[in-house]
Amino acid sequence: MESDVLIVGGGVAGLSLGAALSGHRRVAVLEAEEAIGHHSSGRSATFSHFGIGNEIVRSLTAASRAFFQQPPNGFSETPIARTATALFVATDEMLPTLDKLAEVMKPHAPHIRRVGAEEMLALFPPLRTGTGKVIAGLVDTEGLRLDANALLQGYARKIRFSGGEVLTGARIAAVRAEGGLWTAVAESGERYAAPILVNAAGAWADGFARTAGVAPLGLRPLRRTIIIVDPPDGADSSGWPFVKTAVDDFYILPEGGRLAASPVDEVPDDPCDAQPEEYDIALAAWKVEEYTTLAVPRVQHRWAGLRTFASDRTPVAGFDPAAPGFFWLAGQGGFGLQTAPAMAEAAASLILSTDWPEQLAALGISPHVLGPERLIHG
Ligand SMILES: Cc1cc2nc3c(=O)[nH]c(=O)nc-3n(C[C@H](O)[C@H](O)[C@H](O)COP(=O)(O)OP(=O)(O)OC[C@H]3O[C@@H](n4cnc5c(N)ncnc54)[C@H](O)[C@@H]3O)c2cc1C
Numbered sequence: 001m002e003s004d005v006l007i008v009g010g011g012v013a014g015l016s017l018g019a020a021l022s023g024h025r026r027v028a029v030l031e032a033e034e035a036i037g038h039h040s041s042g043r044s045a046t047f048s049h050f051g052i053g054n055e056i057v058r059s060l061t062a063a064s065r066a067f068f069q070q071p072p073n074g075f076s077e078t079p080i081a082r083t084a085t086a087l088f089v090a091t092d093e094m095l096p097t098l099d100k101l102a103e104v105m106k107p108h109a110p111h112i113r114r115v116g117a118e119e120m121l122a123l124f125p126p127l128r129t130g131t132g133k134v135i136a137g138l139v140d141t142e143g144l145r146l147d148a149n150a151l152l153q154g155y156a157r158k159i160r161f162s163g164g165e166v167l168t169g170a171r172i173a174a175v176r177a178e179g180g181l182w183t184a185v186a187e188s189g190e191r192y193a194a195p196i197l198v199n200a201a202g203a204w205a206d207g208f209a210r211t212a213g214v215a216p217l218g219l220r221p222l223r224r225t226i227i228i229v230d231p232p233d234g235a236d237s238s239g240w241p242f243v244k245t246a247v248d249d250f251y252i253l254p255e256g257g258r259l260a261a262s263p264v265d266e267v268p269d270d271p272c273d274a275q276p277e278e279y280d281i282a283l284a285a286w287k288v289e290e291y292t293t294l295a296v297p298r299v300q301h302r303w304a305g306l307r308t309f310a311s312d313r314t315p316v317a318g319f320d321p322a323a324p325g326f327f328w329l330a331g332q333g334g335f336g337l338q339t340a341p342a343m344a345e346a347a348a349s350l351i352l353s354t355d356w357p358e359q360l361a362a363l364g365i366s367p368h369v370l371g372p373e374r375l376i377h378g
Helices: 012-021 055-069 092-105 117-123 148-161 202-211 278-291 340-352 358-362
Strands: 005-008 027-030 081-091 113-115 134-146 165-167 172-178 181-186 191-194 196-199 220-229 242-245 251-255 258-262 301-309 316-319 326-330
Touching: 005 012, 005 181, 005 191, 012 027, 012 148, 012 326, 012 340, 027 148, 027 191, 055 092, 055 134, 055 340, 055 358, 081 092, 081 117, 092 134, 113 117, 117 134, 148 165, 172 202, 181 196, 196 202, 196 340, 202 301, 202 326, 220 278, 258 278, 278 301, 316 340, 326 340, 340 358
Parallel strands: 005 027, 005 196, 027 165, 081 242, 196 326
Antiparallel strands: 081 134, 113 134, 172 181, 181 191, 220 258, 220 301, 242 251, 251 258, 316 326
């Protein structure tokens, strides 16, 4: 099968780029698993907020909001995002970090404000407040809760509607570059060829590059764990905010009538079908009891996923300087959903050689900022 652009990886990165290119180029997205979004993209906390990442990540998050709030006509039958409150909390010793967070968030979320115990408890009744516990917070009433499934399906539908392909069960095992064409061979023996090959393989991105004879960028998959616990009997937790500590050691948010909590672990792992470790599950439960008045007699459900980072924690989009036609779309860390629309727009403009998106330029993001060269030359 031949196309203009072959995208390896059917997570949010590959699918969002495929959708941005569809209608302009013949696109084929190849996903190893039987379903799209099987790995990181289907295991996230699905929240978009400015309390994560560096300034480039915050700018990409800001540039993606319009897409989530007003997706293109017919993109999805159900909303892909809804406004939800984010509450960043601090104990006495975390206060300097909370101040710093307010400073870096303000340019993107000028409406954020400091709140005290009373207001925090009105928003999130189980919060443990008082001496030695949480004493201050920062509230952002304009966070976004994303629907990952609706988002992924919307992107896939757009690709197929424009004549492109999204193929599952297509694990690429070998890659050859010859005569300006990349040929990817699946385990089944099926062959796919295109002049442009996009590496959107998530945690496998460095390994996939090696398969294609391209030098890796030093991307690191880090495992993160989420547990599901019950709210107190009779409590309606559906309107509770996303609550995160300023120092990044705990978060909790409503999830399907229950609560999802994470110890914000970052455990180095190999690219794999990530599974939660007993230690991290216990740590998550302990932190729920440490930061809230909730008791965790039982963990109802748990999962883990990989968040894959470049050394500077900025995502990567750009052609490899040493391998013509080989395009990197990787290193989306813990912000791959909330930055996907802007990253896809940036990547599509590089692949289509169109003008760099004005919105990104205005936010100080140039191709150079996202390009892989920065990681190759140290
Ligand atoms: C616990 C957790 C919480 C998170 N919370 C948030 C959040 O609240 N907000 C947010 O924005 N982000 C969050 N993230 C981060 C987000 O999930 C990731 O940044 C994003 O999903 C990365 O997307 P991706 O497409 O690069 O990777 P993936 O979704 O992993 O997709 C890569 C795909 O490539 C495929 N692949 C690999 N090798 C091959 C091959 N050889 N052939 C064919 N296919 C191949 C894999 O099967 C995989 O499906 C979270 C992540 C985790 C783990």
